[in-house]
Amino acid sequence: MAITNIWVVAEPQSGTFTTTSLELLSHARTFGATVSAITWGDGGALAAQAGEYGATTLYDVGDLNGALPGAPVASAIAALIASSGAPDAVLVPTSYDARDIAARLSAKIDRPVLTNVTGLNDEGGLVTEHPVFGGTQTVKARFTAEGPGIIVVRAKSFAPESAGGAPASVVSAPAGDVGATGAATIVTSHVEERTGPKLEEAAVVVSGGRGLGEADKFALIVEAAKLLNGAAGASRAIVDAGWVPYSHQVGQTGKTVKPTVYIACGISGATQHMVGMKGSKNIVAINKDPDAPIFQIADFGIVGDVHKVLPALIDALKARG
Numbered sequence: 001m002a003i004t005n006i007w008v009v010a011e012p013q014s015g016t017f018t019t020t021s022l023e024l025l026s027h028a029r030t031f032g033a034t035v036s037a038i039t040w041g042d043g044g045a046l047a048a049q050a051g052e053y054g055a056t057t058l059y060d061v062g063d064l065n066g067a068l069p070g071a072p073v074a075s076a077i078a079a080l081i082a083s084s085g086a087p088d089a090v091l092v093p094t095s096y097d098a099r100d101i102a103a104r105l106s107a108k109i110d111r112p113v114l115t116n117v118t119g120l121n122d123e124g125g126l127v128t129e130h131p132v133f134g135g136t137q138t139v140k141a142r143f144t145a146e147g148p149g150i151i152v153v154r155a156k157s158f159a160p161e162s163a164g165g166a167p168a169s170v171v172s173a174p175a176g177d178v179g180a181t182g183a184a185t186i187v188t189s190h191v192e193e194r195t196g197p198k199l200e201e202a203a204v205v206v207s208g209g210r211g212l213g214e215a216d217k218f219a220l221i222v223e224a225a226k227l228l229n230g231a232a233g234a235s236r237a238i239v240d241a242g243w244v245p246y247s248h249q250v251g252q253t254g255k256t257v258k259p260t261v262y263i264a265c266g267i268s269g270a271t272q273h274m275v276g277m278k279g280s281k282n283i284v285a286i287n288k289d290p291d292a293p294i295f296q297i298a299d300f301g302i303v304g305d306v307h308k309v310l311p312a313l314i315d316a317l318k319a320r321g
């Protein structure tokens with residue numbers, strides 16, 4: 001079955017689309033289908049970026065007046081499907097708001113959702129890939145019923161690549177009355193303070209695990225990351241222990257990263273951690289146990305004490321200037 005029409009939920013964030021949205025737009029156009037984006041807020045301001053990444057039409061739900069996006073955006077997409085016909089698939093980034101949209105849309109149009117997708121190919125119709133058993137196996141799935149399938153894709157599954165297209169034409173797609181489901185409004189929002197690049201976008205990630213021994217030692221990770229103009233990551237063990245916020249967590253239930261260099265410090269290499277970083281171009285592991293599983297995927301391994309190796313690395317980086 002030819003894939004002719006794909007819609008992408010493109011999340012706005014501070015005057016741009018989120019990186020995952022750009023990844024989905026980029027991948028959607030590889031099928032040779034007509035790609036449309038659906039956004040909210042000030043859609044007109046994002047027409048150029050939507051077009052640059054391959055969308056020809058940008059459906060703009062408009063100002064949500066402080067409402068959470070789930071109900072109004074799902075309602076707008078359902079209305080679009082009713083008025084202009086269904087696409088082959090609606091691609092949705094894995095994020096809190098977009099997952100809310102996917103779930104509500106599924107209920108509204110009575111179509112199933114495939115989640116935790118990390119691959120999407122044309123095999124005579126769209127076929128999704130899902131990592132299972134901590135990323136050691138891949139399951140493939142496809143919708144057998146009439147479309148549109150709703151497909152929720154994890155960050156970093158595809159590369160965001162500009163196509164250099166002309167600005168998308170903006171079409172107003174109001175949500176209409178969503179009744180009580182739209183009653184919840186955002187009262188306040190908190191943006192976590194961060195210096196340096198975002199974890200998911202950094203070219204260098206230095207991550208710490210339980211081998212650091214105590215919470216204060218995470219400062220070594222932060223310092224090394226800063227000197228390398230990178231970001232600090234963490235294993236779930238030290239997030240669960242309360243040493244660092246969840247926003248640093250790399251892995252199955254955290255963030256997926258694909259930096260040029262990933263330095264794992266005192267991290268054993270559990271499959272749930274590795275699934276979030278094994279796509280890194282170069283993996284460096286520092287661990288005192290030569291049999292630690294992380295060495296099986298490391299390009300460069302240092303068998304040693306992080307409390308000696310990290311300070312030496314930091315000194316060397318400082319000396320380099």
Ligand SMILES: Cc1cc2nc3c(=O)[nH]c(=O)nc-3n(C[C@H](O)[C@H](O)[C@H](O)COP(=O)(O)OP(=O)(O)OC[C@H]3O[C@@H](n4cnc5c(N)ncnc54)[C@H](O)[C@@H]3O)c2cc1C
Pocket residue numbers: 208209210211212234235236237238249250251252253254255265266267268269270271272273276286287288289292304305306307
């Ligand atoms: C459903 C589920 C989801 C999960 N999701 C995630 C996830 O998203 N991300 C994640 O990271 N984990 C996740 N986990 C947890 C995962 O299974 C591991 O428990 C966790 O990754 C271990 O973290 P760690 O490597 O820091 O700790 P450990 O496994 O305890 O390893 C510590 C390592 O430090 C080394 N070490 C100790 N002292 C030193 C020293 N002085 N110098 C050098 N090395 C030293 C040890 O040799 C050891 O290899 C998940 C688990 C489950 C069940």
